[in-house]
Amino acid sequence: xxxxxxxxxxxxxxxxxxxxxxxxxxxxxxxxxxxxxxxxxxxxxxxxxxxxxxxxxxxxxxxxxxxxxxxxxxxxxxxxxxxxxxxxxxxxxxxxxxxxxxxxxxxxxxxxxxxxxxxxxxxxxxxxxxxxxxxxxx
Numbered sequence: 001x002x003x004x005x006x007x008x009x010x011x012x013x014x015x016x017x018x019x020x021x022x023x024x025x026x027x028x029x030x031x032x033x034x035x036x037x038x039x040x041x042x043x044x045x046x047x048x049x050x051x052x053x054x055x056x057x058x059x060x061x062x063x064x065x066x067x068x069x070x071x072x073x074x075x076x077x078x079x080x081x082x083x084x085x086x087x088x089x090x091x092x093x094x095x096x097x098x099x100x101x102x103x104x105x106x107x108x109x110x111x112x113x114x115x116x117x118x119x120x121x122x123x124x125x126x127x128x129x130x131x132x133x134x135x136x137x138x
Contacts, residue, residue, distance in 0.1 A: 001026055001041070004051050008073040012108045014132075029053060040090050042074070042083050050074040050083045052091050054103075062101045067091075069105040072114075088121055106130050 005022040009015040029039060042050035052072040059066040069091055074084045095103050105123070107114050 001039070001048055001051050004048065004073045004075060005071060007076065008071065011111065013110070014108070038094055039071075040087060040094060042078075042087050044078075049078045050087050052087055054091055054094055056098065056100065059102065065098065065100050066102040066104065067095045067098075067100045069103055072105065084117060085121055 002019055002022045005026075006017040006019060009017040009022075026039070029037060036056040038054050040052050040054070041048045050073065053070045055068045055070070056065050057068055058064065072084070072087070074087070091103065105118070107118060109115075
């Protein structure tokens with residue numbers, strides 16, 4: 001999964017690939033019961049070829065739980081075979097099982113193939129703008 005994340009972050013301007021950070025993040029993600037977060041993967045005999053993560057948040061707009069989808073990536077040599085579509089269907093099923101009323105994700109505005117993919121499978125753009133703040137470190 002680290003290699004998939006490194007490939008993903010290499011094409012996103014807002015993030016820098018860092019294997020140690022990706023390992024630490026995955027370990028943190030996998031720690032605990034998994035009730036409020038999950039990592040979904042697609043595997044073949046060669047190993048993990050695709051992944052997505054989901055975290056449950058509370059939305060006052062929806063009046064209940066929603067999901068934040070991140071880290072959606074399919075290995076480059078496996079794209080165009082329906083892997084991403086099946087992975088996102090699994091994400092949707094995960095959300096339905098937990099009673100989530102909305103899924104949301106962020107995509108790089110310059111990643112047109114990803115944006116086209118999400119639109120093809122029914123995701124819609126919004127008028128919201130993503131902002132971030134990095135608290136000063138010690």
